[in-house]
Amino acid sequence: xxxxxxxxxxxxxxxxxxxxxxxxxxxxxxxxxxxxxxxxxxxxxxxxxxxxxxxxxxxxxxxxxxxxxxxxxxxxxxxxxxxxxxxxxxxxxxxxxxxxxxxxxxxxxxxxxxxxxxxxxxxxxxxxxxxxxxxxxxxxxxxxxxxxxxxxxxxxxxxxxxxxxxxxxxxxxxxxxxxxxxxxxxxxxxxxxxxxxxxxxxxxxxx
Amino acid sequence: xxxxxxxxxxxxxxxxxxxxxxxxxxxxxxxxxxxxxxxxxxxxxxxxxxxxxxxxxxxxxxxxxxxxxxxxxxxxxxxxxxxxxxxxxxxxxxxxxxxxxxxxxxxxxxxxxxxxxxxxxxxxxxxxxxxxxxxxxxxxxxxxxxxxxxxxxxxxxxxxxxxxxxxxxxxxxxxxxxxxxxxxxxxxxxxxxxxxxxxxxxxxxxxxxxxxxxxxxxxxxxxxxxxxxxxxxxxxxxxxxxxxxxxxxxxxxx
Numbered sequence: 001x002x003x004x005x006x007x008x009x010x011x012x013x014x015x016x017x018x019x020x021x022x023x024x025x026x027x028x029x030x031x032x033x034x035x036x037x038x039x040x041x042x043x044x045x046x047x048x049x050x051x052x053x054x055x056x057x058x059x060x061x062x063x064x065x066x067x068x069x070x071x072x073x074x075x076x077x078x079x080x081x082x083x084x085x086x087x088x089x090x091x092x093x094x095x096x097x098x099x100x101x102x103x104x105x106x107x108x109x110x111x112x113x114x115x116x117x118x119x120x121x122x123x124x125x126x127x128x129x130x131x132x133x134x135x136x137x138x139x140x141x142x143x144x145x146x147x148x149x150x151x152x153x154x155x156x157x158x159x160x161x162x163x164x165x166x167x168x169x170x171x172x173x174x175x176x177x178x179x180x181x182x183x184x185x186x187x188x189x190x191x192x193x194x195x196x197x198x199x200x201x202x203x204x205x206x207x
Numbered sequence: 208x209x210x211x212x213x214x215x216x217x218x219x220x221x222x223x224x225x226x227x228x229x230x231x232x233x234x235x236x237x238x239x240x241x242x243x244x245x246x247x248x249x250x251x252x253x254x255x256x257x258x259x260x261x262x263x264x265x266x267x268x269x270x271x272x273x274x275x276x277x278x279x280x281x282x283x284x285x286x287x288x289x290x291x292x293x294x295x296x297x298x299x300x301x302x303x304x305x306x307x308x309x310x311x312x313x314x315x316x317x318x319x320x321x322x323x324x325x326x327x328x329x330x331x332x333x334x335x336x337x338x339x340x341x342x343x344x345x346x347x348x349x350x351x352x353x354x355x356x357x358x359x360x361x362x363x364x365x366x367x368x369x370x371x372x373x374x375x376x377x378x379x380x381x382x383x384x385x386x387x388x389x390x391x392x393x394x395x396x397x398x399x400x401x402x403x404x405x406x407x408x409x410x411x412x413x414x415x416x417x418x419x420x421x422x423x424x425x426x427x428x429x430x431x432x433x434x435x436x437x438x439x440x441x442x443x444x445x446x447x448x449x450x451x452x453x454x455x456x457x458x459x460x461x
Contacts, residue, residue: 011303
């Protein structure tokens with residue numbers, strides 16, 4: 001069953017609603033015992049990096065998640081700040097991240113200094129798919145998703161970035177390393193494209 | 208490319224939706240959850256939900272209703288009304304709301320922006336300023352549904368809000384609210400020029416053309432509308448509506 005990790009951040013219910021609509025079994029997991037039946041994990045997030053790490057570390061699920069993701073190899077999808085905490089660390093805070101994908105989180109800056117970039121990157125933007133992946137099967141040519149962030153994922157290994165968007169600079173907005181996925185946008189709030197992506201995620205079989 | 212945002216604004220009063228004119232005479236529109244379902248179907252860019260009773264009546268935010276709406280909402284949601292401290296802010300974000308709209312709380316205590324931004328991230332902090340035009344292009348800032356005038360200079364306030372770490376400023380024109388006579392474009396342009404964070408404009412949209420003009424003048428901006436998306440025709444019959452994908456593409460053509 002798909003388990004939405006409920007650590008006090010992000011819209012757990014919105015994910016459950018999408019899966020309900022798709023008739024795919026999903027439930028929230030707020031403690032270790034609720035992770036038992038997990039086949040897929042979603043790490044949602046709206047908030048700041050340190051707050052997300054504090055809450056996850058204090059959730060009592062941290063060790064079991066390390067085990068399920070790194071040892072068992074369950075597919076996991078980090079969303080927004082839930083994607084950012086997959087990295088080693090962030091300019092936004094001082095806490096170490098999960099370190100599951102090699103990379104760092106940095107503030108968005110404009111490549112061209114003459115352009116005034118309004119931050120945060122807020123709203124609907126197009127995503128360019130850089131490499132084929134089962135997560136992205138059947139998506140439109142340049143699908144639009146909803147973004148809301150000031151910081152972005154900088155991948156240490158270029159191949160982990162499988163989708164980008166442009167806002168002042170190219171931003172890696174879909175990252176993947178083995179069974180670990182992250183998306184900077186909010187698929188749970190991105191209408192039909194988000195629904196397709198979440199459906200694809202539920203079809204992944206990494207373990 | 209990032210698109211401008213076209214945002215229906217829903218006003219909550221006594222658990223139901225209303226629409227005002229110049230912040231007065233609320234007309235009942237219907238049930239909020241039902242409206243959200245219709246905007247889901249129409250794939251709206253974002254929703255802003257403002258509880259117009261909370262601050263004035265010193266109510267706590269109605270967490271139960273916010274949770275119900277956030278759960279139903281398949282587009283990003285901004286909630287405002289009665290947010291006075293970090294604990295409330297964290298709680299609302301925890302219910303599945305993407306952005307918080309704060310207004311009177313910030314004018315009472317500017318540090319609150321900083322505190323909330325540190326807790327939930329500045330991308331989720333929107334500051335709403337209700338403004339009324341005076342003579343000679345000056346503007347006054349109000350809170351409590353336009354009943355309490357604040358002795359602050361609008362433009363100073365905006366730069367302070369930005370420095371304190373807000374992610375978005377929402378300018379709501381009391382004069383144009385519900386009038387459907389178009390946005391206050393002069394003000395929108397002036398503020399767009401001086402802000403580096405995101406900006407949304409509310410008050411006065413009466414047609415898609417009004418939105419088109421706003422986008423043309425200001426670029427990537429949030430165009431908020433209330434009456435336009437809940438009323439139809441000259442008798443203001445309640446009919447929830449939203450531009451189709453084709454209509455929207457046309458609006459973005461500059």
